[in-house]
Amino acid sequence: MRLILFGGPGSGKGTQATFLVDHFQIPHISTGDILRAERANNSELGQQAQTYMDSGQLVPDQLVVDMVEKRLTQADAQSGWLLDGFPRNANQATVLEEMLQRTEQGYDYLLFLEVPPEILSQRLLGRQRQDDDPKVIQDRLRVYAEETLPMILSYQDHPKFVQIDGMEPIGTVTTAIKTAITS
Helix, strand or coil: CEEEEEECCCCCHHHHHHHHHHHHCCCEEEHHHHHHHHHHCCCHHHHHHHHHHHCCCCCCHHHHHHHHHHHHCCHHHCCCEEEECCCCCHHHHHHHHHHHHHCCCCCCEEEEEECCHHHHHHHHHHHCCCCCCHHHHHHHHHHHHHHHHHHHHCCCCCCCEEEEECCCCHHHHHHHHHHHHHC
């Protein structure tokens, strides 16, 4: 199973990703997790990404694309994967489509957890994660509204696009995803 999971910051992507990777026994490829690990390891990529992440900006496309492409070629990703946090803009979406064609892979579903912006802000401010500074949160939501959401909505007519109400309780969202995938 190859899945792309979309949603704003705080939409519940991480929670639902945990269910999906366990259910399908596929690797969770989260650009945010990979970048945080690179930052914690003080790698060159982590150092380059640090300044962008701290200010709430997206890491430049080429850094993210290279990282994702490398990850998709690893052995555990050959039979399936879940992409979380990628693509985040139209350029990344185009590059992903080209990458998947080159590697003769595709995806099974594009899952969008829809949550209104004001709720995303409340959720992010309420979770008290170390990197959830109020100014950074507002910047992340602005970038999401300007770059990511329009890219997500461009997939709405795609036959593999599934929109899920992310306002429902966690279990209800999980059930809706499972129903959409198995139907």
